Amino acid sequence: MKYLNEYRDASVVKKLLSELGSIVTKPWMLMEVCGGQTHSLVKNGVLNMLPDKITMVHGPGCPVCVTPVSMIDQAVALSKRNDVLLCSFGDMVRVPGSSKSLMQARSEGGHLQIVYSPLDAVKLAADNPQKEVVFFAVGFETTAPANALAVLQAAKLGLSNFSILVSHVLVPPAMEAILDDRFNTIHGFLGAGHVCSVMGMQEYHPLAAKYKVPIVITGFEPVDLLQGILMAVRQLEAGNATLENQYARVVRETGNLEAQAVIQEVFEVADREWRGIGIIPQSGYKVREKYRQYDAEQKYTEGIAPSLPHADVGCIAGEILRGIKKPAQCPHFRKTCTPLNPLGAPMVSTEGACAAYYHFSQAYESAVSPI
Template sequence: MKYISEYRNAGVVKKLLAEIEATVTRAWMLMEVCGGQTHSLVKNGILNMLPDKITMVHGPGCPVCVTPKSMIDQAVALALRQDVIMCSFGDMVRVPGSSKSLMQARSEGGNLRVVYSPLDAIKIARENPDKEVIFFAVGFETTAPANALAVLQAAKLNLNNFSVLVSHVLVPPAMEAILSDEFNTINGFLGAGHVCSVMGLHEYYPLAEKYKIPIVVTGFEPVDLLEGILMAVRQLEAGIATVENQYARVVRNTGNLQAQAVIQEVFKVADREWRGIGVIPQSGYKVREKYQLFDAEHKFSETKNIKVQELDAGCIAGEILRGIKKPVQCPHFGKGCTPLNPLGAPMVSSEGACAAYFHFSQAYETTS
């Protein structure tokens, strides 16, 4: 197939659903890792089309959703400095911290700029030499190369008024944290295609071997997801546990070696806190010492020693992110927690499971 419409073809979808129905003989629980996959599953009604024996649960694959309150609080504190221009992607500005969001900080006088690329922040720094320009670098491995390139560009230009506030997290350690959880009941994973397009597949083989669990890397269209589900079910029914690549049109086994080199030049692996999950060892990136001039956490005292309670009372975001519960099982869902007034981060981003269920009401009413 060459065109995106082919991955949404109703005839192909029906054929794959029939194959899944013919293959599955017992109950299996699969987790899709990426928020983009969650959004597509819910939006396209795939959850309602699958056989009853297959249950899909939604993982911590939305970087907005897993950014901890402490990082939001750091960004807010920096945004409120008179000498700072805080730059961020738009999906981060409404994420609630312990007391306020970046958008609320702007209403209190903070200089917040929504940008489409970290290189936009570089441009702002060049145009405002009297200001400290900080880019809020959030995301999985997918966005890390561009953020690393921004640091390299700032170093090349001797742009000492530019820095990044880094909250990068890594997918494989999160998958392992879920698999090692005492409440884990997951039988297989749909791996995040965009992450694997950068990092390749090698990190997933040890997980499949250690936990005896199929991992099928997929794309984001209905045909991608259903084909990935079929591949996972075939493995489970045959008693096989290995890594398969459904998204071969984008993902290579080695990934993007140039992107990986840029990441390794600027960042190092470190422990990271995940909203709703806690600290996962070696699950994120930090700026290397050689580039600490461009590291906002090193540069500004406002980032030091911020520790907050991660979950609000009654919010089950942590259980949702770990695949233990679904959004409709939260007592606040659609009532005290909506996209306009989110209680938990999974309701903020369009890729968050709670927001996906909220926006596509037919999907969550029939899967609740």
């Protein structure tokens, strides 16, 4: 792929590591917010290259991992209805609910269709007017524009048999919740570059100022991540706490204004539950009243349980997502919890920290407690 090799250049990596080693004088703990960044750090061995004084911990930026049990249960209940075809991305189908996953529900006769775009679900609704089609709309700000467009497209086509089951969450409120946590030991953040490519950087300036922590918006390749870590450590060593943008080739201060307008048209900010963490005020989206007919939670008030907090049994996902523990510290890791038999979402998702540590054993062998 053009313009990719330079972000995996070993000579550049060595130079960044050398500079990092020469400036760090104190122990620093940094959190990469995004699960994609976690996988890149683990897969490429970056964690094992860092100076001993720098510890990376893994944040709640995996959309599959933070989708609460209650929403999985609602999706499972909808899939069991004979009049409903539930559509979902493939990464959601093995996530455990309180009793079963969507995949298990389908094996028992549930109606589940894996799609590659929410617009695929809109097309299914248009082609099958006798069937109610529900799309499981999960994710951070990055997937919100496409899901909002699906609603607008359904409205344009005049479809009455399409709706979305919304479990959208937002990054800045989650970062604030982590910083307010009494167990917090984070000195700085690597921000999620793809989220900021949509939403811009404005929401992060107040966080850096209020909590006096450096935040560096960072990409996903090894050079991106090392440069982001270096920028954060430079600030920490100098006693600074500002917002910086390592991912300037993609991220702009204002973000994508057209995408933001689409989001604002369809969604409004609301309280949301995060798996393993609980309810974070004003940390997600819900469908606006104007488009209520496309809100599955409003449309199917009977037959699905209300979205109430529900804990995973035996899973420490909440502690992992808050950066308090690492996957290898879970007593079930690699034993009763594996990708084929997951106790919680972080072992299922391709962005989950547990899955990253499971598949890339060197990082697993060297995992240590962040506190």
